[in-house]
Amino acid sequence: MSASKEQPLAGLRVIDLTRALAGPYATLLLAGLGAEVIKVEDPRHGDLARENSPYVGRDGVVVQKAHDDDVSISHLSRARGKWGVSLNFKKPGALDVFADLIRDADILVENFASGTADRLGIGYAAAKAINPRLIYCSLSGFGQGVDEGAKAMDVIVQALSGAMYASGGPGEPPVRMGIPIADMLAPVFGVIGILSALEQRHRTGEGQQVDVSMLGALTSFVGIENWRAMRLAGLPRRTGLTVHRLSPFGIFKCRDGHIAIVAAHDPLTIGLFKAMRADDMLADARYATRDARVANAILLEERITEWTSELSVAEAVAALEAEGVPVAPVRYPEDALADPRVVAREETMQIVHPRYETDAELRTVGVPIRFSDAQTGFADRLPVAIGEHNDAVYRDLLGYPPERIAALREAGAI
Known part of the structure; x- marks a missing residue:
């Protein structure tokens, strides 16, 4: 594909408040489609995915982190192409920084438990007051306003959706899908919602909230088969x-x-x-x-x-x-990821540590969409450390003077 071709979402700015998998995968897709993604992490702990074993670094792939620049493969996969800044919303001055980040942004994505963003002062109502054109995407376990504060991990949603009894044979225990299907489906629907809201904004000039639940996303997939009809017809629903x-x-x-x-x-x-x-x-x-x-x-x-x-x-x-x-x-996953057909289309991509050579057979997700007159791909950046790009964003993009950045750092806000 010609390097001169523009990426479809070039020029759009995304503020990424997400962590773990569902949210970061949504913003990874947006980054791969060309959006400028600014990943915001708590300066004390960072994204949960940073602590996911295994890690890759100067010693190759290891189970336990041994060096400061060892990077979790999960984080390396999900944070590709993103700017990384730190911000603790509970500290003085942090909400002013949040306002500056979203004032000229196009999209915000968060995957806090329902109600958490509002309690932090960064919910949709607060964001809309600052930037009415903002597309604010919320990914949660059960939807906004439902079971507020409830945490929903992939296995919990798989259990609740009925998916575990859609697989396996008669009399067998429920089967957990080997990929985190709920964590992956919700962000795909989230991106569909974001792009739909952007199209509507072209007509109205107004942004809106996009609300996607993990349970709803996976259950909608389970619902493509009519399980009750099969039961009434006497057809076995679990056939292994x-x-x-x-x-x-x-x-x-x-x-x-x-x-x-x-x-x-x-x-x-x-x-x-x-x-x-x-x-x-x-x-x-x-x-x-x-x-x-x-x-x-x-x-x-x-x-x-x-x-x-x-x-x-x-x-x-x-x-x-x-x-x-x-x-x-029937192939093993690592063999499937190396299929020449998906490699040629960059639907899977080599994992690359920013400082050390990595095993050429280590592969991760790409963007499985091809365009006739655009390209996809990830900018050559990765927030290895928490707040890796604080200066690039707070100083160069937002125009903060050194003394303000120092004061925010002293207050624990960044």
Whole structure:
């Protein structure tokens, strides 16, 4: 992509009050799309993600932090491309600094527990009074004004959303998704809301609050399947590695691993049976139609598993691809992150410590959006230390004289 192409959100300024994952991922996406993101951290502790093991630094990847410039891989991934300043909202003078930060900003993102921002004096009402054009995005566990003060971590939201009983097999314990799906979905909806509010501001000139709940985001995804309808129809809702109502559809064991097969429609099913060299199944009324296959899903999947279990992953994939059946090996995450297709599109990116060489195979998230006439990517900056860019923002951007910065530092505000 031409380096001359502009980023879509170039010229927009974001004040980032977030921490942990949900909020920082939202602002990471905005940074990757070209917005200028100023990350605000408490000078005493900083973002919670700074303390997430493992770390990377002069000794490579380590479990325990050994040097001041060891950086949590979580923080390195989520703080890329952001300016970093420190500000303690509870100290004298801090709210004046907050006002100066947001006065000319376009977007603010926070993910405090509901009600916390208002108690700190930095909630939407206070921000709107300073900058009526500000898009103020609030990400919380349950939504603004709901269960104020309640903390909602990803596993809590997964439990409440029903997602844990959407996976796994009959009689098995609930299954926690291995990626923090609630923490990732809410910020994606947050960015959609922010961009929608910006478009509305083009027409009205006014900003507004965008309110996204983690529980609502994940539950809306769970709701794409009609669980009660399946129950009333007598269809099993938890079928483990396969989906009976789409059979044959799911994960099947091979000699040396597993493969995913999709053959729900008649032509694909015929291709599957041909790959299996199962002429008897081609003529079997139990498998002749989609509804018949659903009704006989257990028997059908047993036959498929008998076949795949005798083959290696490579052999099974080759046989199915030869018949035009959608199939893929089930890969480990680190292998998937290095797929040449996603690497070429920068949908995953190498982790780079700002001072030390890092393992080329260490990869993290990119921006999985391509544009025909714009580019994405992260500016070459990272707040390694808390308040790394205080001078660049408070002195150069806001125009504070040295004596004011010194007074704020002395008061513990920055």
